[in-house]
Structures are given as C-alpha cells and as structure tokens.
Amino acid sequence: EPAHLKAFVRRAAARLELRKHQEALQDIESGLDLEPGSKELLSMRAKAEKALGLGRRKLW
Structure with a gap:
C-alpha cells in the first residue's frame, strides 16, 4: 500500500503542475x-x- 500512496502523491503533484486540477x-x-x-x-x-x-x- 505505501507504494500506491507514493504513486498517487507523485501523479497528483504532476497533474497540479499541468493544471489538471480535477484529475x-x-x-x-x-x-x-x-x-x-x-x-x-x-x-x-x-x-x-x-x-x-x-x-x-x-x-465568519
């Protein structure tokens, strides 16, 4: 499971950089x-x- 977590983190970071925010x-x-x-x-x-x-x- 930790390997999958790292993959999600890395792919999310890449997608944020590419402005693919929904993905x-x-x-x-x-x-x-x-x-x-x-x-x-x-x-x-x-x-x-x-x-x-x-x-x-x-x-508030």
Whole structure:
C-alpha cells in the first residue's frame, strides 16, 4: 500500500503542475483513502480545490 500512496502523491503533484486540477483531485482523494491524515495530500487537496473554485469558505 505505501507504494500506491507514493504513486498517487507523485501523479497528483504532476497533474497540479499541468493544471489538471480535477484529475489531481481524484488522485489526492485516492491517496487520502489510504492515508487520511496525510498533511502533504491535504495541502495538495486545498490547492486543487482553490484552483477549481471549491475552496472552503470561512463562516465568519
């Protein structure tokens, strides 16, 4: 499983660089299924969501 996680992280990073944010988000979510608390993947998810206009909004 760790090898699969690394593959998801690397592919997501590449897709973010290529501005393929939706595809990157799919890889990020797959990686988070394997390791839900991954700070790296959570950070990448925030970047992808922001680029897609899906960022979390503050309620105050």
